[in-house]
Amino acid sequence: MTVATRALRVATSLSLGLAAAAAGQSEPSASADQADGQPVAAVNPTPYTPAAEKRGRTHYLRHCQICHGFDGRALENIDFEATDLTDPERWRFGTSDGELFRSTKFGAGLDMPPFEAELDDEEVWDLVHYLRSIGPEEYRPAAQPEPASPPAADDREENRP
Numbered sequence: 001m002t003v004a005t006r007a008l009r010v011a012t013s014l015s016l017g018l019a020a021a022a023a024g025q026s027e028p029s030a031s032a033d034q035a036d037g038q039p040v041a042a043v044n045p046t047p048y049t050p051a052a053e054k055r056g057r058t059h060y061l062r063h064c065q066i067c068h069g070f071d072g073r074a075l076e077n078i079d080f081e082a083t084d085l086t087d088p089e090r091w092r093f094g095t096s097d098g099e100l101f102r103s104t105k106f107g108a109g110l111d112m113p114p115f116e117a118e119l120d121d122e123e124v125w126d127l128v129h130y131l132r133s134i135g136p137e138e139y140r141p142a143a144q145p146e147p148a149s150p151p152a153a154d155d156r157e158e159n160r161p
């Protein structure tokens with residue numbers, strides 16, 4: 001896929017997301033019942049940087065891999081079907097940043113638990129970036145440069161012994 005095509009696709013999905021947000025609905029919505037009435041930003045407010053992705057990976061390994069698998073593909077899980085998080089074509093509750101945020105924070109379907117109590121909003125947005133990083137390239141936001149200075153507080157913490 002050319003860069004231009006990709007940019008067009010990203011722009012299209014962004015404007016669809018914004019239109020949905022403007023209309024006050026969370027389409028396609030399916031049945032993420034637990035999030036009903038909760039306003040969620042359509043686009044990830046955190047810049048897509050390697051540091052954000054790394055923070056998201058840490059949260060993923062701690063909270064999500066137990067069901068979705070080390071690599072996000074949930075293949076080794078035979079008890080129930082946790083979604084393959086690397087394959088947006090198969091997601092039932094939407095593919096926009098806001099919808100990923102909503103599924104993570106408020107839960108999805110019957111078996112995806114809400115993480116409202118464990119993760120704050122910034123951590124959930126970092127997780128959304130991590131999910132983008134393990135998914136197909138055309139769903140990924142454009143990478144942004146690391147902020148020059150000062151480094152994010154989280155990064156400094158990670159470097160401590």
Ligand code: HEC
Pocket residue numbers: 059060063064065066067068080081082083085090091092093094100103104108109110111112113115127
């Ligand atoms: C207790 C097991 C479990 C844990 C832990 C878990 N999930 Fe899930 N998750 C599921 C199941 C099962 C589904 C499928 C729900 C359905 O389709 O009805 C799901 C669905 C999802 C979806 C919606 C996919 C779609 O179809 O739209 C997202 C996004 C998601 N999980 C992200 C996460 C993230 C991020 C974490 C970690 C913070 C996490 N999950 C932790 C079990 C889990």
